[in-house]
Each structure stands twice: as C-alpha cells, then as structure tokens.
Amino acid sequence: MSHKSIQVTVLAVSFFTAAGAHADPASIEQLDSYRQQGIGQFDAERGRQLWYASVNERGCTNCHGEIPANVGQHVKTGKPIEPMAPSVNPARYQSAKKIEKWFLRNCKWTLGRECNLQEKADILSWLASR
C-alpha cells in the first residue's frame, strides 16, 4: 500500500470517526490525557456500574438522574443540571479543568474519597458513549 493510499484511508477513518462523534470515547480529550498518565484500558461497563452504584445512599444518580441524556436536579438545591451525555449536550467535557474539578468534588461527596485515574477513565468513557 502506498503512502498516499494510507493517508487517504486514515483521513477517511478520521472523518467517519468525527461524524460518529459522541459515540466515540476518543473524542473526549481528557481520555487521551488519562491514557498518557498510564491508563491502558477504559472499561465503560465498569464506568456504568460506578454511575449506578450507591454508597451510604449517595451516588451519581442522586443529582444527575438515572439517564445521563436527561436533565438532572441537584438533590439539595433543586437546581437543574444539564445532561451529562455528550450526544444531547456537546458542551460537556470541553475543559479538562472543569472535568477534574467535578470529579474531585463529586467523588469525595459520593464515595468519601477521590476517584483514581482508572475510575475516572471508566466513568468518562461510559458517559462519552451516552
């Protein structure tokens, strides 16, 4: 295969990947960052389990609701929370700083501790496909 045809193939694949957009976890830059920090595999199924897990009656769904594509509601203040699913809310996951801020706050509130890199990568890769 010539260089040119490889380039064309790569271009075509990138195009269709981009067109598939939200369904492709790789479209979230922060996942690349987790990869660079040593996370070899993203386990979206594990991420799904974490999303629905409840520790001392606290879990993601308390505020975000069961379905990431739906609007959530802050359990205490009642303030609406925009959907976590990029398929309906593409504005999500555009800022690494924001992602990390909310992982820090919400993991501590929900689990009583910070999430590790693998957990964040798993949750994010599951949400990315929603």
Add this chain to the structure above:
Amino acid sequence: MNLKPPMALGYVLMTGILVFSFYGLGQSVASGGFESDDHDMDLEYRQEYEHNGRRDTATAGPMYAEECGSCHMAYPAALLPAGSWQKIMASLEDHFGENAELDAQTRQEIEDYLVRESARVSYRKLFRNLGDASPLRVTELPHFVHEHDEIPARFIIGNDQVKSLSQCNVCHRGAERGRFDEDNVVIPGVSRWDD
C-alpha cells in the same frame, strides 16, 4: 453532534442574566451606595442598578456566577457581611454538607470579589441587629427572619416548588439582580402574598 437550539439559547440567556446582575452589583456604590435606611432597600438598589450603564469588566463576577451558580443561585454579595463570605470560602470542602472545593487561585479570587462587593454594596437594613456576627446563612440574619416570619410554613417547606427559604429566586423573581421588593414576590402555587 447537534447543538440543540433551545439549550444553546438557554445558556446564552442565563449567562446574560448572571453577567448583567453583576454589572448592577459592581456599579451601585459608584453613585453613592445605600445611605438611607428609611426606604425599601430594593427601591434604592433598583435605582442604582438601572441608572448604571457602565460595564464591569472584572472577571471575578462571572467567575463567581460560573463556579457557585452552577449548583445554586449565585447570591448577591451584598446579602452577607464580609466576615460571612470569608468563613464560607474557608470551608468549601464541607459547604452545607456538599463538597464545593475550588483550586486555590479561583477560591481566592472569588473570596476577594465577595468581600470587596459586600463592603461596597450593602443593604444596611438587612444587617440590622446583626452586631458583629457573621452568620453563614442569609436566612439567619435577624432582619431576614423578621421579614419572613409571617409566611405560613405550607408556602415554603410544605411547598414542593419552594422547599426552602434559601432558594430566594423561586419567589423573588429578581433575586439574582439583587431585587427583593415585595412587588416582585410570587410564591409558586400561591395566588398572591401580601402581608
């Protein structure tokens, strides 16, 4: 990926409303602040607010709106004395039972903003009988308690659309712009409230 127009519009409107609120807050003292104690505090506030066309170019206001307003109404700084804001900003890890941690720089900038704005714009009447106290909640201010003590509990706690006095903006439709006069009060599910 489709950007849903209603959602995008919502963001724009919300951002606009919040940013606009802070112009009002930031500017009120420029033309004198609140000297008189004899009028409804909101009327004075509104005059200051509406007579001001200058834009506040500081970034701290929008930062406050973004960081704090994502969970609850971004309470106007004037609603608490500076000491209260300092206490609140020093305990974000346990923020009324929630974790609201911020990175050190953002935290400091927001605290500076709140302290500065609280000192510049304050409702003298609201802090009446407060002394040197710096409560963590607006709802603990003696004047606040006095103003709300005749409202039946069924309108607030027993009202699914209100739930708590902390949600100023549910009933005070101009709360985020610092407007709290009774003319603008609409308690959801209650036809009209007059005391």
